[in-house]
Amino acid sequence: MATSSRLLTARTRRLDPGDPRHAARLVELLPGGPALSWVRDGDGLVGWGEAARFDAAGPNRFAEADEWWQRLTQRFEVDDEVGLPGCGPVAFGSLAFADHPGGSALVVPEVLIGQRDGVRWITTIGGATADPVLPAAPRSPGAVAFREGSAPAAHYREAVAEAVDRMRGGAEVAKVVLAHDLIAETAQPLDQRYLLRDLAARYPSCWTFAVDGLVGATPELLLERTGSEIRSQVLAGTAWPRPGRTTEELAAELRASEKDRHEHDYAAESLARRLRPFCAELAVRGPEVLALRNVLHLATDLAGRLDERAGASLLRMVGAVHPTAAVGGTPTDAAVRLIDELERMDRDRYAGPVGWLDGRGNGQFGVALRCAQVRDREVRLFAGCGIVADSDPDLEVAEAQAKLRPIREALAPEG
Numbered sequence: 219m220a221t222s223s224r225l226l227t228a229r230t231r232r233l234d235p236g237d238p239r240h241a242a243r244l245v246e247l248l249p250g251g252p253a254l255s256w257v258r259d260g261d262g263l264v265g266w267g268e269a270a271r272f273d274a275a276g277p278n279r280f281a282e283a284d285e286w287w288q289r290l291t292q293r294f295e296v297d298d299e300v301g302l303p304g305c306g307p308v309a310f311g312s313l314a315f316a317d318h319p320g321g322s323a324l325v326v327p328e329v330l331i332g333q334r335d336g337v338r339w340i341t342t343i344g345g346a347t348a349d350p351v352l353p354a355a356p357r358s359p360g361a362v363a364f365r366e367g368s369a370p371a372a373h374y375r376e377a378v379a380e381a382v383d384r385m386r387g388g389a390e391v392a393k394v395v396l397a398h399d400l401i402a403e404t405a406q407p408l409d410q411r412y413l414l415r416d417l418a419a420r421y422p423s424c425w426t427f428a429v430d431g432l433v434g435a436t437p438e439l440l441l442e443r444t445g446s447e448i449r450s451q452v453l454a455g456t457a458w459p460r461p462g463r464t465t466e467e468l469a470a471e472l473r474a475s476e477k478d479r480h481e482h483d484y485a486a487e488s489l490a491r492r493l494r495p496f497c498a499e500l501a502v503r504g505p506e507v508l509a510l511r512n513v514l515h516l517a518t519d520l521a522g523r524l525d526e527r528a529g530a531s532l533l534r535m536v537g538a539v540h541p542t543a544a545v546g547g548t549p550t551d552a553a554v555r556l557i558d559e560l561e562r563m564d565r566d567r568y569a570g571p572v573g574w575l576d577g578r579g580n581g582q583f584g585v586a587l588r589c590a591q592v593r594d595r596e597v598r599l600f601a602g603c604g605i606v607a608d609s610d611p612d613l614e615v616a617e618a619q620a621k622l623r624p625i626r627e628a629l630a631p632e633g
């Protein structure tokens with residue numbers, strides 16, 4: 219936690235095309251050690267070092283993190299010659315899914331390199347130096363052995379079947395998202411950049427992220443703020459590649475599936491309902507089909523203009539909309555209780571908000587999906603599925619397998 223009241227300096231400079239750091243992909247610029255990343259289609263932010271950090275837990279984690287960031291940004295002397303969102307001081311954040319247990323963290327890197335619309339910049343905090351070196355490629359972690367996590371797949375199937383029974387029996391919950399974990403152990407300590415490079419290459423349209431050891435490539439944008447504009451894309455309802463089916467056929471099936479449409483509508487409605495109080499305008503468009511290499515999703519876009527009178531910061535709004543029914547359920551409180559009862563695992567920061575915010579109130583937070591918590595040689599992967607009364611437990615197990623693919627394949631590309 220940064221506690222002193224001294225002034226911090228943040229210096230942002232444009233990286234000119236002659237600089238060797240201008241040509242490489244952002245994730246290739248990360249030196250070894252804990253990585254910070256939020257990159258999509260080549261644009262985004264990567265950072266390293268820790269100029270300041272805030273840890274929080276419990277139901278007030280969003281408000282406490284917000285307060286800390288507001289206070290910290292007042293202590294910054296900013297020298298920013300670029301002026302784009304993501305310039306000046308930036309904090310990367312990863313927040314716990316649940317009120318209990320789970321820890322949340324905001325980390326302000328000492329060095330950050332960003333790119334937006336062809337402009338690349340570097341921000342240094344507190345006089346940190348950033349020599350123009352291109353780090354060597356990360357080494358493979360060697361052989362990978364997979365074992366069951368705290369919620370084995372067989373247990374997951376039972377939990378899904380139990381949820382379906384209860385919903386068919388008239389339980390108060392109309393949708394619940396249940397998840398399970400999987401542990402991978404690598405022969406050598408895992409360099410986070412090994413995952414990041416692979417994820418950014420294979421899932422360019424997802425946000426490849428790393429914050430405090432949570433590494434993944436999420437397709438789901440929870441909330442983005444640029445000035446007074448906000449944007450979100452809610453995902454729920456999934457199909458995955460099957461032999462003999464083209465992507466177009468899978469997309470048509472997904473569009474026509476009533477079960478997936480129900481699952482999707484709960485998520486889109488929950489987000490729109492919770493965003494509206496903050497907005498002067500809010501447009502909802504969808505669902506369309508979003509196709510990735512491992513899955514296809516139904517996707518609804520939300521775009522709005524903030525109501526200045528609501529005066530809410532990005533982190534407060536993120537706290538207000540989390541958990542949407544894409545990761546919690548409907549109604550939220552009852553679904554979260556059911557998750558607790560049936561899942562019987564600590565989600566930690568899986569399915570929580572992950573992203574970044576700057577000193578002017580801009581930022582982007584996604585939902586931490588298709589991800590793993592990396593601790594040296596142990597990697598904990600997560601995947602979950604929205605369950606409604608029409609769900610088939612065997613298909614949900616297969617769907618969760620498809621959602622584990624990005625990290626599984628990044629860990630063991632040929633295995």
Ligand SMILES: C=C(O[C@H]1C=CC=C(C(=O)O)[C@@H]1O)C(=O)O
Nearest residue numbers: 453454455456544601602603604
């Ligand atoms: C909970 C996950 O995905 C969510 C996001 C998109 C589609 C989902 C689904 O169709 O079940 C889930 O709601 C996950 O990837 O672990």
